[in-house]
Amino acid sequence: MSLTPEQLAEIEAQRATPRPTLRAVSEGMEARLYKAHQVLDHGLIRVIDYMGDDAAIVQAARVSYGAGTKHVSNDEGLIRYLMRHWHSTPFEMCEVKFHVKLPVFVARQWIRHRTANVNEYSARYSILDREFYIPQPEQLAAQSTVNNQGRGEVLSGEESARVLEMLKRDAATSYDHYEQMLSQDGQQGLARELARMNLPMNIYTQWYWKVDLHNLFHFLRLRADSHAQYEIRIYAEEMCRIVADWVPLAFKAFEDYRLGGETLSGRAVAVLKRRLAGEVVTQEESGMSKGEWREFCEVWG
Numbered sequence: 001m002s003l004t005p006e007q008l009a010e011i012e013a014q015r016a017t018p019r020p021t022l023r024a025v026s027e028g029m030e031a032r033l034y035k036a037h038q039v040l041d042h043g044l045i046r047v048i049d050y051m052g053d054d055a056a057i058v059q060a061a062r063v064s065y066g067a068g069t070k071h072v073s074n075d076e077g078l079i080r081y082l083m084r085h086w087h088s089t090p091f092e093m094c095e096v097k098f099h100v101k102l103p104v105f106v107a108r109q110w111i112r113h114r115t116a117n118v119n120e121y122s123a124r125y126s127i128l129d130r131e132f133y134i135p136q137p138e139q140l141a142a143q144s145t146v147n148n149q150g151r152g153e154v155l156s157g158e159e160s161a162r163v164l165e166m167l168k169r170d171a172a173t174s175y176d177h178y179e180q181m182l183s184q185d186g187q188q189g190l191a192r193e194l195a196r197m198n199l200p201m202n203i204y205t206q207w208y209w210k211v212d213l214h215n216l217f218h219f220l221r222l223r224a225d226s227h228a229q230y231e232i233r234i235y236a237e238e239m240c241r242i243v244a245d246w247v248p249l250a251f252k253a254f255e256d257y258r259l260g261g262e263t264l265s266g267r268a269v270a271v272l273k274r275r276l277a278g279e280v281v282t283q284e285e286s287g288m289s290k291g292e293w294r295e296f297c298e299v300w301g
């Protein structure tokens with residue numbers, strides 16, 4: 001991760017001036033605040049600010065005048081109840097603001113999550129850094145043969161080396177041209193808002209991304225999932241570790257009901273009931289499509 005000594009000093013300075021507060025504080029999140037966590041080769045994620053903790057969820061659910069919390073065991077039970085029954089608004093009482101540095105092609109997937117507030121680094125105003133995501137060789141994989149939207153076997157030998165070389169060379173060439181187009185040495189210099197159009201999608205951008213806990217869980221449910229592309233998934237996995245420190249009870253409930261849980265269709269419930277009664281049910285009898293049946297069997301055997 002390429003943070004300059006000045007940027008690191010800024011982060012340290014922010015951490016060096018704690019202030020007393022009457023607001024809810026999460027010890028786990030305080031330990032994380034402002035610190036940068038590396039993701040991919042030049043990416044990062046860090047928490048800039050947050051509001052609320054596990055107790056704030058309980059407090060909102062009980063519409064309490066005070067802290068709202070009774071015993072940790074009661075609080076955990078209530079949070080699990082809320083998660084189990086999709087009672088989402090108490091989770092919206094907690095908010096978090098991240099600073100994320102990510103490749104543009106990852107940002108395109110991320111921005112589809114509309115229920116967040118975003119402010120992105122302006123490449124009309126500023127010059128982008130010469131930083132490109134170059135995958136590790138073990139991430140250079142062929143098109144999947146079973147999933148049209150994914151990757152399969154890792155490329156081997158010469159092909160892998162050739163692809164890596166092309167990625168590096170194209171990134172370097174397009175950034176050289178970007179600089180040459182912007183340059184005002186002996187020419188007018190193309191506007192930054194135009195010169196950027198020639199840059200590849202693996203260049204890094206940055207944004208501040210603010211979201212409430214309910215919508216963050218929705219994002220993590222989709223993007224920390226094995227079906228999500230690796231390059232966004234590892235951001236989501238880092239966020240999961242942060243959220244686990246911030247709101248440990250809520251995260252445990254989310255992990256159990258959403259990440260670890262399974263949703264069943266009515267047909268799937270009927271098949272499971274018949275199986276439990278000792279019946280052998282085939283895909284044709286199940287009423288499920290082949291794809292649905294395959295996914296069902298992956299979970300239930």
Ligand SMILES: Cc1cc2nc3c(=O)[nH]c(=O)nc-3n(C[C@H](O)[C@H](O)[C@H](O)COP(=O)(O)OP(=O)(O)OC[C@H]3O[C@@H](n4cnc5c(N)ncnc54)[C@H](O)[C@@H]3O)c2cc1C
Pocket residue numbers: 112113114115116215218222223227228229
């Ligand atoms: C594995 C995977 C593959 C994907 N593949 C593709 C793809 O091929 N092409 C593609 O275009 N996208 C793709 N997506 C993006 C996906 O379709 C969603 O756009 C994205 O995951 C954001 O989800 P969301 O709309 O639920 O989230 P958010 O935008 O955060 O919205 C959260 C919830 O709020 C509600 N909501 C928000 N805005 C509105 C609105 N305007 N109207 C009604 N309800 C609203 C909905 O209930 C929504 O579920 C993919 C996503 C994943 C995880």
